[in-house]
Amino acid sequence: MSHRLRVNPIACEAHGMCAELLPERIALDEWGYPLITDDSIDRSLLDHARRAAQACPTFALLVERRVEAKPGRSSVKRAPPSGDSPAVTIPP
Amino acid sequence: MSVTLATAGSSTYWYLTRSTGAVALLLLTIAIALGVLDVRRFSTPRWPRFIVDTLHRNVSLLAMVFLVLHIITSVLDSFAPISLIDVFVPFVGSYRPFWLGLGAVSFDLLLAVTITSLLRQRMGYRSWRAIHWLTYASWPIALLHGLGTGSDVKSSWLLILSIVCIAIVLVAVLARAISGLPEHLRGSGVAIGAAGVFSLFLLLWLPGGPLGSEWARRSGTPTSLLGHSSTTTTTSAGH
Amino acid sequence: MSSSPTLMSAEAPPEVLYETPALPRILEGIRPHGPMSLDEHVEVHGALPVERRRRRRAESPLIGEVERAGLLGRGGAGFPTATKLRAVAEARRQAVVVINAAEGEPASRKDRTLCESLPHLVLDGGQLAARAVGAGEVMVCVCESARASLESIALAIEQRARMSGPEVRMQLVAVPGRYVAGQENALVNHLNGGPALPTFTPPMAFEQGVRRRPTLINNAETLAHMALIARHGSEWFRQLGTPGQPGSALITLSGPVADPGVYEIEHGASLASLIDAAGGATARVRAVLLGGYGGTWIAGGHLHRLLLSDEHLEPYGASLGAGVVLLLSEHACPVAESARVARWLAGESAGQCGPCLNGLDALATTVEAIAGGVAEADAPQRIARLTKLVRRRGACGHPDGADNFITSAMETFAAEFAEHARYGPCETCAAPRELPLSTQGIA
Numbered sequence: 001m002s003h004r005l006r007v008n009p010i011a012c013e014a015h016g017m018c019a020e021l022l023p024e025r026i027a028l029d030e031w032g033y034p035l036i037t038d039d040s041i042d043r044s045l046l047d048h049a050r051r052a053a054q055a056c057p058t059f060a061l062l063v064e065r066r067v068e069a070k071p072g073r074s075s076v077k078r079a080p081p082s083g084d085s086p087a088v089t090i091p092p
Numbered sequence: 093m094s095v096t097l098a099t100a101g102s103s104t105y106w107y108l109t110r111s112t113g114a115v116a117l118l119l120l121t122i123a124i125a126l127g128v129l130d131v132r133r134f135s136t137p138r139w140p141r142f143i144v145d146t147l148h149r150n151v152s153l154l155a156m157v158f159l160v161l162h163i164i165t166s167v168l169d170s171f172a173p174i175s176l177i178d179v180f181v182p183f184v185g186s187y188r189p190f191w192l193g194l195g196a197v198s199f200d201l202l203l204a205v206t207i208t209s210l211l212r213q214r215m216g217y218r219s220w221r222a223i224h225w226l227t228y229a230s231w232p233i234a235l236l237h238g239l240g241t242g243s244d245v246k247s248s249w250l251l252i253l254s255i256v257c258i259a260i261v262l263v264a265v266l267a268r269a270i271s272g273l274p275e276h277l278r279g280s281g282v283a284i285g286a287a288g289v290f291s292l293f294l295l296l297w298l299p300g301g302p303l304g305s306e307w308a309r310r311s312g313t314p315t316s317l318l319g320h321s322s323t324t325t326t327t328s329a330g331h
Numbered sequence: 332m333s334s335s336p337t338l339m340s341a342e343a344p345p346e347v348l349y350e351t352p353a354l355p356r357i358l359e360g361i362r363p364h365g366p367m368s369l370d371e372h373v374e375v376h377g378a379l380p381v382e383r384r385r386r387r388r389a390e391s392p393l394i395g396e397v398e399r400a401g402l403l404g405r406g407g408a409g410f411p412t413a414t415k416l417r418a419v420a421e422a423r424r425q426a427v428v429v430i431n432a433a434e435g436e437p438a439s440r441k442d443r444t445l446c447e448s449l450p451h452l453v454l455d456g457g458q459l460a461a462r463a464v465g466a467g468e469v470m471v472c473v474c475e476s477a478r479a480s481l482e483s484i485a486l487a488i489e490q491r492a493r494m495s496g497p498e499v500r501m502q503l504v505a506v507p508g509r510y511v512a513g514q515e516n517a518l519v520n521h522l523n524g525g526p527a528l529p530t531f532t533p534p535m536a537f538e539q540g541v542r543r544r545p546t547l548i549n550n551a552e553t554l555a556h557m558a559l560i561a562r563h564g565s566e567w568f569r570q571l572g573t574p575g576q577p578g579s580a581l582i583t584l585s586g587p588v589a590d591p592g593v594y595e596i597e598h599g600a601s602l603a604s605l606i607d608a609a610g611g612a613t614a615r616v617r618a619v620l621l622g623g624y625g626g627t628w629i630a631g632g633h634l635h636r637l638l639l640s641d642e643h644l645e646p647y648g649a650s651l652g653a654g655v656v657l658l659l660s661e662h663a664c665p666v667a668e669s670a671r672v673a674r675w676l677a678g679e680s681a682g683q684c685g686p687c688l689n690g691l692d693a694l695a696t697t698v699e700a701i702a703g704g705v706a707e708a709d710a711p712q713r714i715a716r717l718t719k720l721v722r723r724r725g726a727c728g729h730p731d732g733a734d735n736f737i738t739s740a741m742e743t744f745a746a747e748f749a750e751h752a753r754y755g756p757c758e759t760c761a762a763p764r765e766l767p768l769s770t771q772g773i774a
Contacts, residue, residue, distance in 0.1 A: 008531045009684035010726045011217065015133065017142040029720055033685040055142050057130075058217055 001040035004064050005049060009033075012060035021052035034061070105169035110244060112162035114253055117238055119155035120202075121257040124231060126151055128264040132271050149209070156206050159199065172317065188312040191240030194233050201230040228283075231261055232290055240311055245302040258294070262287055353571055356579050357555050358595045361448050366483040369490045372451035379455055380561045382462055390420060391463035393561055400565035401577045402557065406431055406513070406550030407623070407653040409641065412557065415547060418537045419464040422545035426466040428499075429522065429541065430457045432473045432480065432551040433506045433513035436623040437767050438655045441581035442551045444593045446473055446480035449555065450487035454501065456554025459561050461499040464547050468500040472518055475505035510624075510679035514727050515548045517681075528681040529727035550653075552581050572598035576640045580651065586658025586765065587614040598651075602637040605656070614660040618743055620766075622652025624672055625732020628665075628743040648739065657766065664759040666751045668766050669740040670695070670702040675768050676733040687730040690721035694737055701748055704755025711748075714741060 005025055014032035024045060027035045041049045041063060053061045126148035135141045166174050174192065178185035180200060182193030208215060208223045235254065244250045269283040301307060309318055360367060360375035367375070382391060398413035419426045430453060434442040445453050457469040471488070473480045481503065488501045504522065506512050512527035519540040521527035540546025549557075556578060560568050569577040576598040582605065585591040589610025596605060602619065606612055617631050627649035629637065637643070641650045659665060677691035694717050700706035707713070718738050721730035741748055751757065 007724075008726075009686065009724060010529075010531050012685060014685055015141060016135075017140075017145060020140045020142045029686065031685055031689040033689075033724070035720075035724075054213075055145060057145070059213070 001042050002066065003041040003046060003049065004066050005036055005039045005041055006062045006064055007034050007036060008060045008062060011058045013058055015057050017055040017057070018052045018061045021055055022048050025049070026052070103171070105165045106171050109162055109165040109169055110242060112158045112165060113238060113242065114250065116155055116158040116162050117234055117257055118253060119151055119158060120231060120234060121260050123148060123152040123155050124227060125260050125264045127227070128268045132267060152206070152209075156202065159202065163199065173314065186314055187317075188241050191237055191311050195237035195241060198230045198234040198237055201226045201233070205230070228265070239298070239302050242302075243308065245307070258291070262291065354579060354597065355595050356559055356571075357445075357449065357452065357552070357581060358593075366448055366450050366487065367452075369451055369487070372449075372455075376452065376455075376559070377562055379458065379558075382459075390417070393459055393463045393557075394420065396560055396565050397557060398565075400560045400568040402553065402560065402568070403576065404550055405552035405556070405580065405654065407436075407625075409650070412549065412553055415537060415549070416460065416463055419466075419545045419547040422538070424544050426461075426464045426545045426547055427541045428457055428461045428464065428466045428469045429518060429546055429548045430454075430469060430471045430551055430554060431513060431515070431518060431548055432471065432484075433508075433518060434474055434477075434653075435508060435510040435513040436653055436655060437510075437769060438583060438585060438620075438623055438657050439653050440583045441593050441654055443474075443477050443480050444581070445551045445555055446477070447483050450483045451491070452555045452558050453551045454484075454487055454491060455558035455561075456549070456551075456556070457501070458499055459557055460547055460549060460554060464545075466499065466547065468502065470522060470541070471501065471503050472506045472522075473503065474508045476508050481505060510676075511681050511727060511729055514729075516727070518548060519546060528683060529729075531726050552654075573640050573642060575642045580639075580654055582639070582651075582654045582656055584609055584656045584658070585767065586619075587612055587616060587660035587662075588658065589613055596639060599638050599640040599643065602639055602656070603635055605639065606658075612658070614662060616658045617661050617663070617665060618659045620657040620659065620736075621649045621655065623655040623732075624676060624736055625728070626650070626652050626655065627735055627739040630743050659765060662759065662762055663765040664747070664757055664762065665740065665744040666702045666747050667756070667760040668764060669737065669744070670699045671764060672766055672768070673698045673733070673737055676729075676736065680729060681727070684725040684730075686721050686724035690717055690724075691730060691733050693717055694721070694733065698737060698740075701752045702756065702760070704751055704753070706752055710752065711741065714738075 005022075012033060014028075014034075016028055016032055016034075018034055019026045019028045022045070025036060025038055025041070027037060029035050046063070049063045053059075053063050126144060130141075130144050130148050133141065134144055163179050166172070167176055167179065172187040174185060174187055178187075178192060178196060180196060182196035182200075183189050185192050204223055205227050208220050212220050235257065238250075239245055239254065242250060265283055265287045269280040269287075272280040272283075302311075309315075355361070360371065362371075382393065384391060394413055394416045397416060398411075402412040404410045404412055404415070432442040432446050432453070434440075454469075454471070457471065461467070461469050471484050473484055475481075484503050488503060491501070506518065506521055507527045509527065511517050511529060512521065514529050515536050516530040516532060517527050519536050520530050522541045536546045536548055538545060540548070556568070572578045572580075579595050579597050582594050582596055583592070584594055584605060588606055591609065594605060594608060606616075615631070616634060618628050619631070619634060619637070620626055620628050621644060627647065629644075629647050629649055633647065637647075639651060639656070644650055659668065673691075673695040677695040680687045680691050682688050694714060697706065697710050697714050697717070701710050714737065718734040722734055723731060725731075747757075
């Protein structure tokens, strides 16, 4: 699993787009907040995960690269959300 | 009629700039409406949240495309003396300086909104959001620009388009302001008040202004062009 | 290592009996009223040790000593102090030291006691920590409503500055008294000019904290222990306590005992001996809450067996946390008390994260409904579902603590909860509340 899914619960405002775009990993609780059922993201889901992260209006959804944990350091390197322009994809 | 044909080359740009301007205004109106739907979390099973959001983003970009076309064709058009500087710097032009300048102001605001939105990931959410509010300011300025600068104001198509756009934006602003109640009482009150004042202003200004007589001269069209423009007004008024 | 009483009360008169000479350590020389002055402090504990490093860039010897001593953080998380010291010392930018005496837990008074009565021990620890990590300043965070603590620390800082001129700059900072304000990120947020509310990590405080510098945040008691380890060494520290949890600890004991207050115990001492030292129980004890309002209930039947160390408490699902031991008497209704605390916990949510804000409110409502006898039949299942729903979904540990408290209450007082669900409030529901919720509230 090359990447990991994480929610910034402070930034999250329960817009719910992430659950629409990545239902394989994200469900919504009774108040509309994301429930990550499994935080692992492999290559096949990476594009979808990145799109879901871009769609979040408040950047609460994060797709992070997993790195080796070094003692005394945060164990996950935080990749910025994908640099794709937000409106490049036209909805089908 | 013969005068119009004599200036056929430049009038292509003239028609293009007016039409792309109208389309840009319409698209901007729809983008604002979609933005309000987005913020109010509108969704149905056939129109999930991400569709409304992506539509908003795409329609906004399309509006900018038409806006740029509108600007390029207006600069290229040789009829009215609009230079590249007038595009960005308001009120320094020689053709209807005030009303054209409003266009430049609106464009500057929309440029800021567009660039920050394309670079969203690199800037903080709060700064992005603060700048995004400028869209509400850019729209009435764009409308006034269109009504004051355009030479088709008295024609029915532009009037109808303007009325439709005003109606859509009024509804959108009201919907947005209401969603802010009761926590943001003051902000919502200001928004509704501003919308009311603006509507009143239009009702009072339009008849004596762009819809009144000799608007071309009063709005600052250079006298050298006045002969031509009065002919074209008569022509278009005949449609 | 005895499990018989080795205790010294912070508030007992000087002629109390010692069982062994090993305690008190931190509380040694404490005056019944007022702070120990700098002179008294030096007389009891000795002067601040001078540090000698083999090479200028070598790691401070104090870090190794603290590591060998096995000192764990005393703010509730129990994180190895040496690991924290080392992480901050190794950072490139100059560090900042923060002494956390915010103590937002209403049932805890130990940090207040330290600040009021033993400020120089705490400040010694801060100064030693600053030296060890290469920090130029120490910020002492005290609850804004703890007036005596604020005055005492301010005076102590002044006394030290007058004596020798500070090698590090010490600054007193008042922080809001809310429950989450003492959380590390919340403290850093406040010190950076923001609200005293937790932030999203990374970056963690030891990487980027106050003014984006590596920040060492230690509980006031942890630093008091550090000040003694620097003087007497790691072996001395390990003479008390258990191998897994060496040394002594400050405990705030409240509830139906003759002398509630702050006591110093060695880890592994029995709860029974602590109650004895506090003058014995004044009523039958129904249950004990360990660790604070984010902690765990243990039923009265087990009390005589309990030893106060995390290792011994683990099978009960409990830990000492910030050293809070709250006894609940038979005169109080555990269901009514739990409902009240659950509502308080919901109110103390920072309100930044949806699952915590909504979840804790729903939990409190359901517990209140059970207490009032008006709950739906599936209320216990709803509580179980809600507690699973809030775990680890906030930016800080607050919802997890609330889950702990409510789940253990429902288990420990299962019979009482079932009765209330069927029959509604009992006679003791009307009794005055025992569990303290305001920060002034220890009996």
